[in-house]
Amino acid sequence: MAPATKNARFHYRIYDGDDTHDLTHIHPVPHLLCSNSQPQDKRYRDTFRETFSAVNAKTHNDVMAKVSHPCIKCGKPVKDTIKSPMVYLRLPEPMVIVMAMPSCGGRICDAQILNDMQVMGSQKVERLRMEKDAYLQ
């Protein structure tokens, strides 16, 4: 029988004002996420969401320890980070790259930061995809 979990590297890239910090954690993830399951499959999505929030809960203190700037939008103290995962769990060495942006937790700031991440994400994701593709060739 295949093992139930596989170790995956969660690489956090934390955008802290003008600084960028990196943090890597290894966590076991359900084997289902590393197999050929379709990401549009509900069971896959639910399993990923549960796994990702469990990993984020475990890494929360380490991520927050890296944050030294206040909320980029309003200058209030940072409460949490908004996270956007890029999932490469089907690689021989499974990994998830997590963009993390600190926020005060205010609704307007959260929405603006999320929007920034989507804009930035579409550029960075493309670049990271190219790097990953180059790495796989």
Ligand SMILES: [Zn+2]
């Ligand atoms: Zn704010």
